[in-house]
Amino acid sequence: MGYREYLAIKQYNSTEEKMLHRESMFRKIQEYVDVDEGSFDCHKWMKQCVKFDKIIEVGATNYTGELIYKNKGFIPDVIVDKLNDDAKRCILEKTGKDDINGLRIVALSKEDVLYMVQDYHQQVANRYKNLLNMTKVEWETNLLKFHLKSMAKEWEYAANERVEYNNEGKIDIPFPLAWSYEYLIIQLIHILNQYDWEYIDVALYGY
Secondary structure, eight states: OOSOEEEEEEEOSSHHHHHHHHHHHHHTGGGGEETTTTEEOHHHHIIIIIOOSEEEEEOOOHHHHHHHHHSOBSSOHHHHHHHHHHHTSOSSOSSGGGOTTOOOEEEOOHHHHHHHHHHHHHHHHHHHHHHHHGGGSHHHHHHHHHHHHHHHHHHHHIIIIIOSBOTTSOBOOOTTGGGSHHHHHHHHHHHHHHSOTTSEEEEEEEO
16 A cells, blocks of 8 residues: 555435446446456546545554454455456455455444544644753754745745636635645535435545
8 A cells, every 4th residue: 555545525415326426336347456456446447436425645654554454355355355356356355454455445423434534633633742842952943943844935936826716716726725624624524414424425535
């Protein structure tokens, strides 16, 4: 698995719609398997068959890594077994310990996303703790000053050059806000509050 991780959401209007869509996307999964190479183009399958409504990049932490390693697969075990049986070789692994190619897409619960929000809060706290620790050693104080100056320049640059309307008349989220844990926390809270979790698929994957 690589070091970029993504959270993807598919919202449905009813249990029936969810079941029909899942039946369709899993029925078509065989079309994205290259039996000769023993590979599965999961990203193409997600784009063309799952058709997630929203995909956001999330910060890779020990917690998100554990979710990808331990959580139940987004693709049901029975589908994985059929893929492997039809190919007469291992195309997908059902467990994290066997997934050396990093193809696991795991299902998330509402509680998983809530704990992600808590985890990212802790990441922000850890960042400030690290900055505070840098004040204890003289040569690290110089590094701290350099870091603070760099951050000030980045935010000032965004204020002067990046807060503007795009071609669609909307404002893109500028760096450094777009890549911050703080903004990610807000996105996850919006997902927790605004989506109907009774009819939803939420997945986490990395590459």
